Amino acid sequence: MASSQVRLRILPSARCLFDKMVQIRLEGLAPHKSVKLRSKLVDDRGVTFTASALYVADKTGQIDLSTSPSLAGSFTGVESMGLFWAMTPDTPHSKYLKKNVLSPTSVEFQALCEETGELLASGTNEREYLIEGMKRIPVAEGNIRGVLFIPPGEGPFPGIIDLYTFGGGLTESRASLLAGRGFVVLALAYYRYNSLPKNPQNLNLEYFEEALTYLKNHPEVQTSRIGIISLSHSGALALSMASFFSGITATACINGCTANTVIPVHYKNQVLPPLTPVIKNITVTDSGLIDIRDALPDPTLERNRSSLIPIERATCHFLFAFSEDDHNWNSSFFAKQAASILKSHGKESFELFGYPKAGHFLEVPYTPFCPSGFHGAVGREVVFGGEPKAHSEAQLHLWEKVQLFFKTRLGSKNTAV
Structure with a gap:
């Protein structure tokens, strides 16, 4: 007592x-x-x-x-x-x-x-996770599956598609909190959710194009103000959407890769094969965890270019965030590479944020730190990197930058307190 x-x-x-x-x-x-x-x-x-x-x-x-x-x-x-x-x-x-x-x-x-x-x-x-008056609407329209969050107040609002990490299913935390800042946010699943495939042999960009069309046509959404937020594996999907689709204004890519990975991506008559990992670069830590940080090769090398996403075609603004101690892959290398590609094509419409001693999963603030875990593509526990305090500080800083990025590029009607 x-x-x-x-x-x-x-x-x-x-x-x-x-x-x-x-x-x-x-x-x-x-x-x-x-x-x-x-x-x-x-x-x-x-x-x-x-x-x-x-x-x-x-x-x-x-x-x-x-x-x-x-x-x-x-x-x-x-x-x-x-x-x-x-x-x-x-x-x-x-x-x-x-x-x-x-x-x-x-x-x-x-x-x-x-x-x-x-x-x-x-x-x-x-x-x-939900502010008072927010609507949470399960979405099963045509092929798309997910959950739509609509903030209270008088719309229409800017729209954001939230893509989460590898592993399937649906995660709504970030989408719901972001919607409280004055955005209509579609948390979009793309496999292992409801009627979606459990183990897809490829990912069709037409599915994501359908989701984009759905969001743009929603009466509570400002058609000309659409953004995407992504993390890890979904970063390549976000970059592909920005590269192949029109009507996207802002794309946030958090600890992503400049190339497609794991599952082939198809769009019309094009195929982006997954980047082939270099097995000899995979190591094992003293505690027995797999370390895959250096497994992916440079996608700009001629033998790998078929996996490289043509982000030079994109017309939107980008936010690239990377953790310097990310051990899922070398996020720092890929983020800087993306910026370099855009620059080489005369495009300066990007922001770049790096976080020393932070690990792979940069989530919303105060989410418990995840230094290691099971990796679906590897089939074993891997190290994700980072130190708890530095990672927490990175999450807090990035969350503010993400909100400012979308508010600046899309506008918003901030309703959270």
Whole structure:
């Protein structure tokens, strides 16, 4: 039972959007009392993520995570959101999974006496994905499958297609939060979802063209203001859409590749074969994880050019973001290569952001860090790279840059608070 004198406060509110910062404060402690703070969440797969930190109350009996340093635990120093970004899974190599954005992510906190383990106080932060009045509409129109998010207020709004990473299914977290900033966002699945193929032999760009047409024709969407956001494998799909389709204004490619990978891409009479990995460049870490960072060759070499995406044909603005410690592949090389290709064709319509010590999955802020996990194309656990704090800082910075990018290039009616 918690002590009646000690109070754990979550400010400004115990309910907030998932990407918002909160202030954690303990009050009513004995002066200079040592306290262990723990955080815990359970994702939609049932995997538990936890973090802990040791604090000492000030002379007034308070601990404020925005000013009080952690002395030991999952992190040290003053880290107001450390109990969020430092969480690790109890099952190794697990990536945080959130499928149902209609329910918040509950982060539970406990304050324990460091000496006895007695529970002093507890609280829960409900981190939501949908702002009030947002519409979430499952989409099964023609061939396309996904979920459409429409913000409240008077439209029409700019539109964005959200493409997630390799592995199939549908991820709605980023799409729902981005829609809260004044965009209509289509979270688009492209395999292993509903009636879509589980193991496609190729990916037809006509499917993505149909999705683009659907979004442009929606009455709540401004037809001339369409963007794409992508991550990892879907980066090549986003670049292909920008290269082969008209009517795309802005494309964000996060830790992507300049060439097609894994699954052949077909469009009309053209085929982009997957870039063939160099097996001898694959290594194994001391912990037994596969490291594929250097497996992909340079797609601009003559023998690989059939896999290279012709981004010089694109007329949109680009945002290329890369993690310098990405071990899924060499994102830094590919992002800089994309910028170089555009420059060589007289195009300067791109932004380039690099993040030292960040790993592969740059998600929305405060998503638990994923340094390793199962890779569908490899069939084993691989290392994804990065360091927790640097990765968290990268996610926070990039999220702001992504919103500014789309607001600048597409305009928006910001509705989130």
